[in-house]
Amino acid sequence: MTRLLWIPRGIGLGLLAFLIFGPLLNLLLWAFAEKWFYPNAFPSDWGFSYWGRVFSPRGAAWEALGNSLTVALLTVALSLMLSIPAGYALARLPLPAKALILLSFLIPQAFPNLTVYVNIARIFYQFGLNGTIAGVVIVHTVHGLVLSVWIATAAFSAVPRDGEEAARSMGAGPFRAFRDVTLPQALPGLLAAAIFVFLESLDEFTGSYFVGAPDVQMLPLTLFTAAGGGNYQIASITALLLLVPSIGFMLLVERFLKADVLARVGK
Template identity: 70%
Template structure:
């Protein structure tokens, strides 16, 4: 056996460790989701079944209501974030705005600081306006994070649109609004769709902001996951985590398809 024949060993070890780091926790999650009894020192569950699935999604369970609430909040967050991001992204991409780079950096401020002190202060302010414990308050908190993805990706999507196409439409008599609706917006649509998915997933998985602003009146799946996990209900926590994981994986494939390399190259420009 030559030295070249042994080169695959460190590669195999690295790939094996990477696969274990990724799929090990997922395997454990799936096992807990179908476990009836499992305790130390047994390496595998003693009984398998779907009793806890029935409990989670029973009329007395809170998962269905929490799921619908999470989806509703995520959809509202997408509408508000993308509604603000389209004009903002177009202006940042097409207009010669002063301090354009500073504006884009300012949008990163919510991500630049630890979430805990930010949300504690937001909760205190919202309490004065009666927004604590309301869907509107939770949506506004989610929008502060969603705008980062929405505006940056929208700016990149509009920057990737060939300006000559807009000039051609204007030269044959189309108004600025007609050019935007018929030419610019359809071409930028894949990037805007990708930004919408990012915002949706960010909102769907958001816990800290929802906890400080919405709990206990607004119940979402991440809050249900936290409650179940902290209470030692690992089966319920695992089932809830799997429900949250499915749309994330599905939408990632959609993002990979629609968010093209030429759009990504414009991010931050």
């Protein structure tokens, strides 16, 4: 009887694999399909003509890719500039209401994105930030701080105080002790935070749409436009451009983000 238990387990694993890899397989099929009509199970013609259209000068894929990477990198830089001192202070200093401060970074996530970005767009219009890279970076950073501050706090909390205290006792100043002792040990967690922020920025659509469109073209906007117009091949190719770095960076996150850091998230 116990030998038959592999049957429901196999069925369950097969369904799980289908749910995970089925959409990815469909994405790959559409990316290389020239003609695919119902009720055919597979495309009738294959080719790369849509790839040429996506990367042609009129396709604007290079512009969207360049803008997306630029915004993501600037968002990472700004998020880390803010989250490193904030995370260190929350992990090391006897601040009152630390839990409340950490929860305050979740406020942008507590409300529907649509209503938040409509009001942000109205405010940005007054300061000339709508339709600019700077405006999109600021919006993405608001979301990125949720991840970067929490992970930075956990990363600094996981670093023992002994090394920093020993450096201070030997004459090192507070900044030098932080730079030479604490920061290198917290670096894996900070790198993981940077990767998470980069991926969050790369995939962000709502903020990019309300603040950046139509002047700042981004890959999620290109994907939305193509899918809304029924151009499934172009939409699939654009989705692959977003998917490849996401998979690569998630593998890096798995390497850098250790269990002791995860255990301290929210503490």
